[in-house]
Amino acid sequence: xxxxxxxxxxxxxxxxxxxxxxxxxxxxxxxxxxxxxxxxxxxxxxxxxxxxxxxxxxxxxxxxxxxxxxxxxxxxxxxxxxxxxxxxxxxxxxxxxxxxxxxxxxxxxxxxxxxxxxxxxxxxxxxxxxxxxxxxxxxxxxxxxxxxxxxxxxxxxxxxxxxxxxxxxxxxxxxxxxxxxxxxxxxxxxxxxxxxxxxxxxxxxxxxxxxxxxxxxxxxx
Amino acid sequence: xxxxxxxxxxxxxxxxxxxxxxxxxxxxxxxxxxxxxxxxxxxxxxxxxxxxxxxxxxxxxxxxxxxxxxxxxxxxxxxxxxxxxxxxxxxxxxxxxxxxxxxxxxxxxxxxxxxxxxxxxxxxxxxxxxxxxxxxxxxxxxxxxxxxxxxxxxxxxxxxxxxxxxxxxxxxxxxxxxxxxxxxxxxxxxxxxxxxxxxxxxxxxxxxxxxxxxxxxxxxxxxxxxxxxxxxxxxxxxxxxxxxxxxxxxxxxxxxxxxxxxxxxxxxxxxxxxxxxxxxxxxxxxxxxxxxxx
Numbered sequence: 001x002x003x004x005x006x007x008x009x010x011x012x013x014x015x016x017x018x019x020x021x022x023x024x025x026x027x028x029x030x031x032x033x034x035x036x037x038x039x040x041x042x043x044x045x046x047x048x049x050x051x052x053x054x055x056x057x058x059x060x061x062x063x064x065x066x067x068x069x070x071x072x073x074x075x076x077x078x079x080x081x082x083x084x085x086x087x088x089x090x091x092x093x094x095x096x097x098x099x100x101x102x103x104x105x106x107x108x109x110x111x112x113x114x115x116x117x118x119x120x121x122x123x124x125x126x127x128x129x130x131x132x133x134x135x136x137x138x139x140x141x142x143x144x145x146x147x148x149x150x151x152x153x154x155x156x157x158x159x160x161x162x163x164x165x166x167x168x169x170x171x172x173x174x175x176x177x178x179x180x181x182x183x184x185x186x187x188x189x190x191x192x193x194x195x196x197x198x199x200x201x202x203x204x205x206x207x208x209x210x211x212x213x214x215x216x217x218x219x220x221x
Numbered sequence: 222x223x224x225x226x227x228x229x230x231x232x233x234x235x236x237x238x239x240x241x242x243x244x245x246x247x248x249x250x251x252x253x254x255x256x257x258x259x260x261x262x263x264x265x266x267x268x269x270x271x272x273x274x275x276x277x278x279x280x281x282x283x284x285x286x287x288x289x290x291x292x293x294x295x296x297x298x299x300x301x302x303x304x305x306x307x308x309x310x311x312x313x314x315x316x317x318x319x320x321x322x323x324x325x326x327x328x329x330x331x332x333x334x335x336x337x338x339x340x341x342x343x344x345x346x347x348x349x350x351x352x353x354x355x356x357x358x359x360x361x362x363x364x365x366x367x368x369x370x371x372x373x374x375x376x377x378x379x380x381x382x383x384x385x386x387x388x389x390x391x392x393x394x395x396x397x398x399x400x401x402x403x404x405x406x407x408x409x410x411x412x413x414x415x416x417x418x419x420x421x422x423x424x425x426x427x428x429x430x431x432x433x434x435x436x437x438x439x440x441x442x443x444x445x446x447x448x449x450x451x452x453x454x455x456x457x458x459x460x461x462x463x464x465x466x467x468x469x470x471x472x473x474x475x476x477x478x479x480x481x482x483x484x485x486x487x488x489x490x491x492x493x494x495x496x497x498x499x500x501x502x503x504x505x506x507x508x509x510x511x512x513x514x515x
Contacts, residue, residue: 011380066382068424136379143379145292
């Protein structure tokens with residue numbers, strides 16, 4: 001393991017879904033910045049990890065048309081949203097090397113999380129791109145409405161990402177995470193299961209649409 | 222699947238309409254916090270004044286609601302009953318012939334308002350409480366089948382996605398319509414509503430509008446609720462308060478495609494747009510023609 005990148009996976013990271021204006025330009029730029037730094041370490045493989053309705057390996061394309069655009073519908077193998085956003089970010093970063101796309105379930109248990117963490121940690125020349133985000137309940141206009149507990153929860157996540165506190169991420173309160181509609185519940189825990197990095201950088205920590213987005217880079221070499 | 226060509230009338234309680242009639246359903250909120258009027262008709266007398274105004278403006282029916290569609294202050298069954306049941310009785314007393322619809326998902330509220338004289342149960346949360354269908358059947362009320370994609374009442378959309386939003390909306394509303402008919406709601410008193418913005422993003426609501434003819438082709442009368450919604454605002458980059466023109470454009474397109482009932486805030490403007498579309502379609506004679514004929 002060389003490095004791990006954390007990005008959120010809202011559909012609006014697909015530029016064509018945001019309309020005439022790019023409403024997520026700053027977030028997308030942060031994702032590009034961190035991913036480019038990780039890929040500059042010259043990995044031979046990227047493993048994309050996200051949550052989905054089932055745990056498996058995937059091939060296919062981002063399922064953008066399910067969310068919108070005026071394009072014709074095409075029959076393709078579609079990736080779940082989290083992996084689709086990861087795939088798109090890698091494409092935008094110019095990555096054409098070996099890529100594995102792996103999903104765990106939204107409520108993946110400790111054993112599954114730790115097993116994937118161990119596997120990734122032992123992988124050589126590998127960058128992990130982990131997709132997940134914080135509370136969906138950060139305001140009256142948020143998709144999950146307002147739950148004040150979101151603020152300390154997301155602040156704790158941000159602090160752990162910034163300081164490389166793998167233990168805190170691995171041990172996050174899954175019950176509270178579900179109540180706050182934290183779609184990064186599994187992703188954060190997988191990142192935690194990778195263990196403490198040599199350095200950590202939190203590049204983005206905002207909630208422009210009522211959902212907590214974090215972008216971070218953890219380096220292991 | 223299709224209602225076919227059997228029924229060519231729409232019966233809403235005490236009134237029957239031809240399938241070429243385009244009906245304006247005026248929103249009357251007995252809420253403190255609905256997104257557009259922000260409590261303007263929360264007081265009962267204000268709401269009654271609103272009914273008087275919209276009837277004067279040409280509304281064919283009113284849609285009375287006691288619970289904001291979006292999340293917010295909890296309105297339990299008892300509070301919803303307090304807000305709407307007595308009010309429906311007052312509107313009925315003053316307007317014996319007016320078609321009264323009530324926007325609710327609760328069967329108990331549906332029963333109370335039907336006893337007070339309501340003609341239509343607008344089940345805006347798509348059969349969440351299946352008992353509401355049986356209330357409509359029992360009272361001979363009309364019933365609106367709304368597509369909410371299984372969302373719980375008052376849940377805003379979060380990353381909804383569809384293989385084909387139009388196909389899904391048709392399949393789900395037609396299934397609910399057929400269920401309502403099996404439970405005893407009169408066939409000519411069942412409507413379907415694609416429910417713009419309910420568990421849908423702006424792309425989805427725009428596509429539903431663009432392909433509304435497919436929904437109308439089922440033969441079930443289609444109700445649309447477009448008024449000042451976020452899909453209009455996002456399409457044009459306009460905040461609440463600046464969406465009337467966009468709403469009227471969507472109204473015209475929907476009328477052209479064949480929707481029959483329009484749930485709206487702006488009654489007079491909608492009436493004029495619908496009359497114009499009807500004149501273009503050839504289902505309504507022009508009001509007065511002299512030009513070139515003298």
